[in-house]
Amino acid sequence: MTLSFYKYQGTGNDFVLIDNRQLQFPKNNTKLVASLCDRKFGIGADGLILLENDELSDFKMVYYNADGREGSLCGNGGRCTVAFANFLGVIDKDTVFNAADGKHHATIADGIVSLQMQDVSEIKEKPGYVFLDTGSPHHVQMVKGVQDFGVYKEGKKLRYGLYGQTGSNVNFVEVLDDDTFAVRTYERGVEDETLSCGTGVTAVAIAMHNSGKTSANRIKVNTQGGELHVELTKKDGVYSQIHLIGPAKQVFKGEIEC
Numbered sequence: 001m002t003l004s005f006y007k008y009q010g011t012g013n014d015f016v017l018i019d020n021r022q023l024q025f026p027k028n029n030t031k032l033v034a035s036l037c038d039r040k041f042g043i044g045a046d047g048l049i050l051l052e053n054d055e056l057s058d059f060k061m062v063y064y065n066a067d068g069r070e071g072s073l074c075g076n077g078g079r080c081t082v083a084f085a086n087f088l089g090v091i092d093k094d095t096v097f098n099a100a101d102g103k104h105h106a107t108i109a110d111g112i113v114s115l116q117m118q119d120v121s122e123i124k125e126k127p128g129y130v131f132l133d134t135g136s137p138h139h140v141q142m143v144k145g146v147q148d149f150g151v152y153k154e155g156k157k158l159r160y161g162l163y164g165q166t167g168s169n170v171n172f173v174e175v176l177d178d179d180t181f182a183v184r185t186y187e188r189g190v191e192d193e194t195l196s197c198g199t200g201v202t203a204v205a206i207a208m209h210n211s212g213k214t215s216a217n218r219i220k221v222n223t224q225g226g227e228l229h230v231e232l233t234k235k236d237g238v239y240s241q242i243h244l245i246g247p248a249k250q251v252f253k254g255e256i257e258c
């Protein structure tokens with residue numbers, strides 16, 4: 001089979017995107033998805049995303065981690081899928097689409113995508129870290145000198161040690177300013193550090209606001225792959241109006257025999 005695909009990246013979190021509106025992609029073939037994401041023997045990506053028709057919204061996004069298994073919400077992937085839908089002419093500048101954790105509103109202008117995330121009301125404060133789910137599960141831990149931190153080693157230990165087989169994404173964060181943070185993420189399902197993790201950046205912004213490290217409602221989070229912003233509102237202990245904002249770019253398109 002000849003498979004047409006597009007490669008997108010959002011602050012260095014990269015994805016294979018496929019227009020699957022005709023439902024031709026073999027969705028249960030975990031090995032195929034993993035092989036397409038393989039950086040030596042395939043296209044190479046942190047994940048693979050199918051854009052499909054949806055009866056109740058503009059489109060549906062189906063996300064697979066690089067291990068080939070269907071994943072939870074991918075924030076950067078969601079932003080890239082909005083850019084892809086705009087490129088295909090499925091949407092113009094404003095959309096509501098369906099993802100693993102339900103419906104999302106998003107806008108796109110000049111290559112910048114603003115993705116509304118689901119409200120967050122449950123934030124588990126633990127000794128030395130915070131756990132919360134922003135569409136995917138996230139462990140958020142403050143460190144000094146995040147650029148020199150052993151993200152892979154420590155991230156893997158926590159992902160399997162503390163969170164078992166189901167796992168969690170693991171974010172190590174450092175305060176840079178009263179509204180700016182740096183984060184590095186060990187990503188579940190990629191089982192490595194990624195250059196950026198959108199649901200992770202969102203979790204970091206909420207955790208930093210909730211613990212009083214910032215009182216800003218627009219928070220800048222520096223990832224290894226670039227800058228993202230998170231806008232949020234806290235009312236009666238619930239975070240809402242959460243928007244993950246940043247670039248989403250088409251890198252190349254191609255065909256692959258598989």
Ligand SMILES: N[C@H](CCC[C@H](N)C(=O)O)C(=O)O
Nearest residue numbers: 074075076136188197198199
């Ligand atoms: N690996 C994550 C899903 C993708 C998260 C990340 N790529 C993002 O941008 O949110 C998980 O299995 O929970």
